[in-house]
Amino acid sequence: MPASRLILALLALATCARAELALDVPVIELKARPEDEEVETTFKFRNKGDKTVKILGLESACSCLSAELDKAEYKPGEEGTGRASFKVSTFVGRHEKFVTTSTDDPRQPEWQINFMLEVPAVVDIKPKTLQWFIGDEPKAKSCLVQFTGDEPTKIVKITATRENVTYDWKEIKEGREYLITMTPKNTQDVTMGALKIETTSSIAKYKHQLAFFSISRKPETAAQAPAVTLEKK
Numbered sequence: 001m002p003a004s005r006l007i008l009a010l011l012a013l014a015t016c017a018r019a020e021l022a023l024d025v026p027v028i029e030l031k032a033r034p035e036d037e038e039v040e041t042t043f044k045f046r047n048k049g050d051k052t053v054k055i056l057g058l059e060s061a062c063s064c065l066s067a068e069l070d071k072a073e074y075k076p077g078e079e080g081t082g083r084a085s086f087k088v089s090t091f092v093g094r095h096e097k098f099v100t101t102s103t104d105d106p107r108q109p110e111w112q113i114n115f116m117l118e119v120p121a122v123v124d125i126k127p128k129t130l131q132w133f134i135g136d137e138p139k140a141k142s143c144l145v146q147f148t149g150d151e152p153t154k155i156v157k158i159t160a161t162r163e164n165v166t167y168d169w170k171e172i173k174e175g176r177e178y179l180i181t182m183t184p185k186n187t188q189d190v191t192m193g194a195l196k197i198e199t200t201s202s203i204a205k206y207k208h209q210l211a212f213f214s215i216s217r218k219p220e221t222a223a224q225a226p227a228v229t230l231e232k233k
Helices: 003-014
Strands: 021-023 028-031 038-047 053-060 065-069 079-087 093-103 110-119 123-126 129-133 141-147 155-160 165-173 177-184 191-199 208-216
Touching: 028 038, 028 079, 038 110, 053 065, 065 093, 079 110, 123 208, 129 141, 141 208, 155 165, 177 191, 177 208
Parallel strands: 028 110, 129 208
Antiparallel strands: 021 038, 038 079, 053 093, 065 079, 093 110, 123 141, 141 177, 155 191, 165 177, 191 208
16 A cells, blocks of 8 residues: 555544543542442533444443433533442442443443442451361450441340350440450361341441351361482482
């Protein structure tokens, strides 16, 4: 191909009309309160290209997140509005999720809309699971329960799902910190269970918490490779 024709072809390719859907921000932030079961938001975006784009569908990477756009087609330079809803459930901390938008533009067949959900913690249990191995001495182990919400919270009752353990708790900081101590009666059998912790939290989903315990077999150590000896010649 002559150089002049090649240059013209490249220019034509560079000036080819295309759509380009883009958000006004890198990621859409959603901030929930501890008591929220669901949080909703609206967001803006724009077709920054010079071609009308048609929306073919939206698919969320998580069942906890749903989204919709205000219409199916956007002209060049046109602004659109989207709405998103996030089911908070038991999420705590920061969680990144996204929705994939399918379009009729071969150069942008998929457009990813990124979301960041932040849910403040109300209760923290460390460690979440107390563990023993079969044959261990049945020594007491403890976990710390911290209530970090705006209102002080008390533990009013604890029950175990297994009879092979004894437990008690004491208040370290009034309405804020509790130490739960648990001791297995023996470590002869594989056991998995939980402590059901009842609290005075005014938020329904935080009234009951779980701390776990287990007695399991010790993991087998990797077999040592046989020593290699060199024969003398």
